[in-house]
Amino acid sequence: MRKFIGLLFVILMLPVWADPAPELIYLDSMRTGGESVKVTTRIIVDEPGEPTRESVLDVYAHQDGRSLAVYRNDREAGQKVLMVDDQFWLFMPDSKRALRITPMQKLLGDASVGDVASLAWAEDYEVVERTQQDDRTLLYLNARRRGLSYQQIELTVESETQHPIEADFYLKSGKLAKQAKFELVETDGEWVMRGLSLSDQVQSQRTTRIVYDAIEPMNLLDKWFTPAYLLRSTP
Template identity: 25%
Template sequence: MKTLLAISFLTFSLTAKAEDPAEWVKKADNIRNPAATYEMKIKVETPENTSVFQVHLKGQDKTLIVTQEPARDKGRNMLMLDRDFHAYVPNLKRSMRLSLAQKLSGQVANGDISRTRWYGDYTVTKESETADEVQLLLKGNKDNLTYAWIRLWLKKGSFQPQRAEYLGLNGKTVLKRAFFEDYKNVAGALRPTTLKIEDTNKQVSHIRILSMGKRDYSDSFFTVRNMESMK
């Protein structure tokens, strides 16, 4: 009897863990942006302009972004430490603290290229599922997030993010839609290399990963002083 109870409890525990939506989101995070040290080169294409950035990441709470193109914007670098976002303005010769939700360009917010973590930042519930996808609702549980609410669709089995709706503070109004596209083998795994972001006026911006690879960084690399000096 005790053996049967133990087996039943173990089966229940494994099933509960397998059905934990937060764990699905954690796996999706690791597909989009591994919790390790990486260097990426990305291109941001918006209706306003096209920019190229060198992005240095350590874990999922330290990001240093160096502007490479256009030439007129060189030196306009950005730094994210946890949920604090800093931007250096060369003309003013000083850095400013900005919001992750603030617009970078077009439909792209600062947090879209710096803080891409969902796991831990959101409370996750499953809303529905089909044969191919699971639909999740993510409610922000911390201050200064890029989006307060996200509706997210993951591919069953692989947990690959497919698309998302970025919602307003009421958790209902759709502000923007995002599509995770162009899956390729990058940095040892199959990852989306294009994020298409569309607003309610059908204006579209793209974030494209041009290259991605592992690189080691010390914590001292991610400082405001270093951000201000990077070229």
């Protein structure tokens, strides 16, 4: 009987996640369509008095949450970043080992690894509160896992259309890390996410844009998401 009670206690203590919120499912669908895709991504940084900086990556996003970012521009060609669950690895050209990194590792400007590689908010976050502000809805999101870049997000959407407008990202400490404004376009009668603009309170004059130039459904091979393969090859 004691063993049964102990087992029951363990089961009751396991986290029970609520179903993904419709607003987050819609946001993800505007970005990837809920499929396994290749997203051709540009990071563009503009800063007063400085030349524009830019990086180009192909992000292979699996529908199960795994992702792989491969640099395509000449300056960083051959660099790769792999995300599996809460683990991130950086692969450098000609290196014989992968480097463990965090999702907060900067790529360019205010864009971090997690900003580019984590494209499944419906799986990563749960809505814990909603408030209405005129024609907008403010959603308070909590991370489902401790390893995510941001433990809380305040997401603002249009109440009628559920189109994402802006978001505030908070660290584990509760500090505001950065803010984002979403860029949407209508294509063939459907709204899709073109990208987002990032800013922080420290570098207030700098603007970092993550632009999704092309989104292509693709059959992604499991071996592409293994360190052993990526040390030898690139998709």
